[in-house]
Amino acid sequence: MNGSILIVEDEEKLARLLAEYLEQSGYQAFCLADGxxxxxxxxxxxxxxxxxxxxxxxxxxxxxxKEIRAFSTVPIIMITARIEEIDRLLGLELGADxxxxxxxSPREVVARVRTVLRRTNGSLPAAATGLLLxxxxxxxTLRGRDLELTAVEFKLLHFLFATPGRLYxxxxxxxxxxxxxxxxxxxxxxxxxxxLRKKIAVVAPGEEFIHSVYGVGYKFxxxxxxx
Numbered sequence: 001m002n003g004s005i006l007i008v009e010d011e012e013k014l015a016r017l018l019a020e021y022l023e024q025s026g027y028q029a030f031c032l033a034d035g036x037x038x039x040x041x042x043x044x045x046x047x048x049x050x051x052x053x054x055x056x057x058x059x060x061x062x063x064x065x066k067e068i069r070a071f072s073t074v075p076i077i078m079i080t081a082r083i084e085e086i087d088r089l090l091g092l093e094l095g096a097d098x099x100x101x102x103x104x105s106p107r108e109v110v111a112r113v114r115t116v117l118r119r120t121n122g123s124l125p126a127a128a129t130g131l132l133l134x135x136x137x138x139x140x141t142l143r144g145r146d147l148e149l150t151a152v153e154f155k156l157l158h159f160l161f162a163t164p165g166r167l168y169x170x171x172x173x174x175x176x177x178x179x180x181x182x183x184x185x186x187x188x189x190x191x192x193x194x195x196l197r198k199k200i201a202v203v204a205p206g207e208e209f210i211h212s213v214y215g216v217g218y219k220f221x222x223x224x225x226x227x
Contacts, residue, residue, distance in 0.1 A: 002026040003048030003117060008038050008064070009079065010056055018051065021106040022113065035059030039067045047074060049117055051109065052096075054080035062094055069095035073163070075116045077109075097166055119165030119221075131209070133158050142203045149199065152177055156192050160210060160220035169217040193218055 005022050009015040010033040019029035030047070032038055035056035042050065050068070054061040065076055078099040097116050100109055130143040138154045140147045149157065159176050160168065168176075170189045177189070193210055200209055209222050 004028040004030065004045070005113060006038070006041065006045070006047040006050045007031045008035070008050065008056065008061070009033065009053045011053075017106055018109060021110050025110050025114075027113070033057065035061065035064045038064045039071075042068055042072055042074060046072075049075045049077065049113055051077050051079055051113070054078055054082060065096055066094045077112055077116060079104075079109075095172070116165075119163075130204075131161065133161060142200060145203045147199045147203065149196070153192055153196050153199075156189070157196055157210075157220075160218065163220075165219060165221050167213055167217055167219045173217065189218070 002025065005027045007015050007018050007022075007029055009018065009031065012033070015031045015033070019031055022029040030041075030045070032041060033056070036058045038050070038052070052061045052065060056064070061078060061080075065078065068074065068076065075097045076095065078096045079102065080099060081102040098112055100112055132141045133154070134140070135158065138149070138151050140149050140154055140157060155177050156173065159173070160166075170187075173189045177192075193212070197208070197210060200207075207222065209220060211219050211221055213219070
């Protein structure tokens with residue numbers, strides 16, 4: 001069994017179709033149709049991933065996503081018929097890991113599930129990047145060379161590195177880096193990221209580890225720069 005997937009979708013036929021495709025791919029699938037029922041179910045059963053429709057009875061998917069994120073880091077893929085950019089960005093801002101737009105192919109959803117689970121389950125080992133983090137000494141080395149990070153830069157890199165591919169908003173990163181500070185500008189995160197990129201570029205020119213998504217935030221995902 002590859003893992004358990006909670007499908008939150010009020011269109012019964014679509015939910016059943018997704019469940020069948022996921023089960024054929026080796027996953028255990030469960031279905032819920034009411035947004036109110038989702039957070040307690042996630043608390044009780046701890047699924048490996050949630051497929052969460054945006055439009056649900058009694059409570060919409062964005063509210064459900066926000067509540068789940070208050071107590072769980074379970075990967076969430078939003079499913080939506082809305083194509084407006086604001087909905088996509090807001091879903092990611094609240095902690096969704098990815099989204100798919102209706103209409104879609106069930107095979108595409110299964111592929112997205114595999115991708116998100118791969119990256120959130122730590123399938124990107126340190127050996128793949130050459131990056132090693134020492135949390136006790138706040139020391140980061142890349143391919144054997146000390147990056148000479150400040151404590152704040154280390155905390156930021158460590159947090160992003162722990163969940164490769166996961167996108168975080170500036171406010172989420174601020175809450176992590178400055179948990180007791182209320183007056184720090186969210187643009188402070190941009191400054192730290194810029195300095196991190198410069199230090200990484202000294203050791204690994206031509207490669208980018210921290211990626212920005214315009215209007216949303218940052219994620220750690222090593223990839224060679226393309227021209």
